[in-house]
Amino acid sequence: MAFSPTSGVDSRALVAPVATVEDRLRQVCHVALDMDGTIYNGHSLFESTAPFLSLLKELGLGHTFLTNNPSRSIKEYLAHLKELGIVATEDRLYTSIQATIEYLQGTHPRVQRVFVLGGASMSRELSAAGFALTDDSPGDEPDAVVVGFDTTLTYPRLGRAAWWIRQGKPWFATNPDRVCPTDLKTVLVDCGSICAALEAATGLKPTAVLGKPDPAMIRGILHRHGIEPHQLAMVGDRLYTDISMAHRAGSLGVLVLTGEATAEEAARFDPAPDIIVSGLQEFGALLRNGRQNTLLH
Numbered sequence: 001m002a003f004s005p006t007s008g009v010d011s012r013a014l015v016a017p018v019a020t021v022e023d024r025l026r027q028v029c030h031v032a033l034d035m036d037g038t039i040y041n042g043h044s045l046f047e048s049t050a051p052f053l054s055l056l057k058e059l060g061l062g063h064t065f066l067t068n069n070p071s072r073s074i075k076e077y078l079a080h081l082k083e084l085g086i087v088a089t090e091d092r093l094y095t096s097i098q099a100t101i102e103y104l105q106g107t108h109p110r111v112q113r114v115f116v117l118g119g120a121s122m123s124r125e126l127s128a129a130g131f132a133l134t135d136d137s138p139g140d141e142p143d144a145v146v147v148g149f150d151t152t153l154t155y156p157r158l159g160r161a162a163w164w165i166r167q168g169k170p171w172f173a174t175n176p177d178r179v180c181p182t183d184l185k186t187v188l189v190d191c192g193s194i195c196a197a198l199e200a201a202t203g204l205k206p207t208a209v210l211g212k213p214d215p216a217m218i219r220g221i222l223h224r225h226g227i228e229p230h231q232l233a234m235v236g237d238r239l240y241t242d243i244s245m246a247h248r249a250g251s252l253g254v255l256v257l258t259g260e261a262t263a264e265e266a267a268r269f270d271p272a273p274d275i276i277v278s279g280l281q282e283f284g285a286l287l288r289n290g291r292q293n294t295l296l297h
C-alpha cells in the first residue's frame with residue numbers, strides 16, 4: 001500500500017481529544033507491533049516499515065514484534081523477517097506460545113508434563129522451556145493438554161487430547177483464531193477451530209485461551225522490559241485482536257488501516273482504538289511530533 005507524505009499531525013487521525021492522546025503518546029517508551037497487515041503483507045514489507053523502525057531507534061523507543069501464530073518458532077520468524085530486510089534479535093519477538101509457556105509457569109506451576117496438539121516448532125519451544133511432552137498413549141499421563149495451530153494434526157492425537165480433557169485435565173489454547181489468513185486455495189484451520197472440535201466432543205471449554213485478545217502477550221512484553229501498561233503502544237490491523245488486547249492490557253491501542261480493518265469498521269468498534277492511522281508513517285509522525293512538543297514545553 002502506498003502512503004501519502006505526512007506533514008505534521010492529521011487531526012482526523014485522533015479519536016480521543018488531542019491533549020489526551022498526546023499525553024498518552026508522550027508516556028510511550030515501547031511499541032508492540034503486530035506483523036501481517038501491520039509491518040508487511042504476506043511476503044511484501046510495507047515501504048514505511050524500515051523508516052518507522054529507524055525512527056523508533058532515533059527516538060529511543062523499544063519495539064517488539066508479536067504474533068498469535070505459534071506454528072513457527074522464534075528462529076523461523078527471525079529468518080522470515082530477515083528475508084524481508086528486517087534484522088531482529090530473539091528478544092524483539094513474542095509469540096502466543098511464549099505467552100502460553102509464561103502463563104503456565106506463572107499460574108500452573110504443577111503442570112510439567114503436557115500432551116501437545118501442535119507442530120514440531122511448538123513442541124520444541126515447550127521442551128526447551130522444560131516441559132516433558134507425553135506420548136500418544138493412555139499410559140503416559142500428562143498434567144495438561146496444550147492445543148495450538150497444529151498443521152500436523154492427526155485423528156488419533158485429536159481423540160487422545162479429547163480423552164485427556166474428559167479425564168479432567170486442564171487444557172490450554174495458544175490462540176483463539178479459527179482460521180489463519182492465506183491466499184492459497186484452502187482454509188488453514190487454526191487453533192480456535194481445533195478447540196471447537198474438542199469442546200464439541202467433551203462438552204468442556206478450555207481452561208485458558210492465550211494469544212490476542214488475551215492480554216498475556218502484552219503482559220509478557222511489559223515484564224520482559226520492566227515497564228507499565230501505559231508505557232506501551234500496541235499497533236495492529238485487527239480490531240477484535242490487536243485493539244481489544246491493548247484495551248484489556250491498559251495500553252495505547254493504535255489501529256493501522258494497512259490490513260484487515262477499515263475506517264468504517266473502526267468507527268463502529270467498541271472499545272474504539274485510541275488512535276487510527278493510515279499506516280506506520282502516520283503513527284511515526286505522531287510519535288515524533290509528541291517528542292518535539294515535549295522538548296518545546
Ligand SMILES: [Mg+2]
Pocket residue numbers: 034035036037038236237238259
Ligand atoms: Mg495483523
